[in-house]
Amino acid sequence: METKNSHIFYVLECANQSLYAGYTNNLEKRLATHNAGKGAKYTKAHRPVKCIYFETYATKQEAMRAEYAFKQLKRSEKLKYIGRDV
Template sequence: METKPKHFFYVLECADDSLYAGYTNNLEKRIATHNAGKGAKYTKPRTPVKCVYYETYETKQEAMRAEYAFKQLDRRAKLQYIGGQHEISKK
């Protein structure tokens, strides 16, 4: 049986309490890469980061559409989107 690759839209909380949204097909590896300071220019000076939300999609396009839509929201709407499921500073 062949397993389909998973595609993730994810949200990180950075050390400065900012939020970072991204796409990956390997969530654990991507978070480790961010925390190693090699993930993205934005997160590099804001480590450590922790994953506070993610969604799984069947295609890369769907996951990237979700990421784009999330990035269009203001901070309050982003916090609402992730459902207040996590203790994130509300600066």
């Protein structure tokens, strides 16, 4: 799957098993940035992180809508969404 120069909604699992959702147009680069401690403030404090889910979209707006909707879910709903039922 192409993850460079796409519009991507992604979910990371942090070292403490918490979930972090975001948007990027280059998943590999963004993941490296998170693990280098230069990404989001949250992931900097909860490294290392690994990508456990992503979806690609035709537009940035669609990907950001998916990210926003995901963030509104309860943890159990998030796990179900990404195929990791509790």
